[in-house]
Amino acid sequence: MKFAILSILALATAALAATxxxxxxxxxxxxxTPDSVVNQAMDAIREAGGMITHEYRLIKGFAAKAPAKILEQVQTWGNDYHAVIEEDQMVSINGGVAA
Known part of the structure; x- marks a missing residue:
């Protein structure tokens, strides 16, 4: 009985996160910037239902898909370290944004 209830709650949580x-x-x-700050941001995004799509090695940072609310928190945490959060988009060679 407990297993069924826990399964239903897990499915409901997953459905809400997907919406x-x-x-x-x-x-x-x-x-x-200390690695702990970057790791804290990545962990918070994962806990909020987002996902890290790439961790960069040449620059300190990462690409992610995350809810806007957690991105606001990550930006606030990064104020001391001048974190830059920008929309991930395709750009073309002539400087325009690709459609």
Whole structure:
């Protein structure tokens, strides 16, 4: 009985998380930012139902799909380290945004 209730609750939680609109973003930090700050941001995005789509090695940062609300929190946490959160989009060679 408990298993059935827990299964239903898990499915309901997953359904609610799937209905929250997510934004594709790139989050970058200056090189001197502690790794713990970047890891905290990635963990918060995962806990909010988002996903990390790529971790960058040449720059300190990552790409993610996440709810807008958690991105606001990540931006606030990153104020001390000048975190930059920008929409992930395709750009063309002539400087325009690809459709």
């Amino acid at each position: 929250v609109p997510q934004k594709a973003v790139i989050v970058s930090y200056p090189d001197e």
